[in-house]
Amino acid sequence: MSETYFAKKGEVERKWYLVDAEGKTLGRLATQVAKVLMGKHKPIFTPHTECGDFVIVINADKVVLTGKKWDDKIYKHHTMYPGGLRSVSAKDLIKQKPTALVEKAVKGMLPKTKIGDRLITKLKVYAGNKHPHEAQQPAPFPNFHSKRGV
Secondary structure, eight states: OOOOOOOOGGGOOOOEEEEEOTTOBHHHHHHHHHHHHHTTTSTTOOTTSOOOOEEEEEOGGGOBOOTTHHHHOEEEEEOSSTTOEEEEEHHHHHHHOTTHHHHHHHHHTSOSSHHHHHHGGGEEEOSSSOOSOGGGOOEEOOOOOSSSOO
């Protein structure tokens, strides 16, 4: 009988992937990116170990939202002062900070733990098509659909 394999911190080989978000739907892009950040695309996935890869997202300002979400989707936060509830629509948020939509969508799909806090640091999001990570030689983002053969 074979034992279950658990990946150790030093054994994990990390790769860099490059994703072009232009014309991609925000939620579908975020699920694929979160899956790679967690390492669920690898056969050695271990939930309590960081075994994911780095992901670079370019053209984050050209991401697509379906339906009327540009006006109806509201992002809220509280300043912790009385009456400090602040809200901004997706259309206004992408004007103020073009990378925030992708960052918030991916962060919401990661675990809410210490590991999740470390995983979000492996996500690099840029509004244009230029990025400073050429030295890491990022590979094009593969299609990691596990259930459907698409």
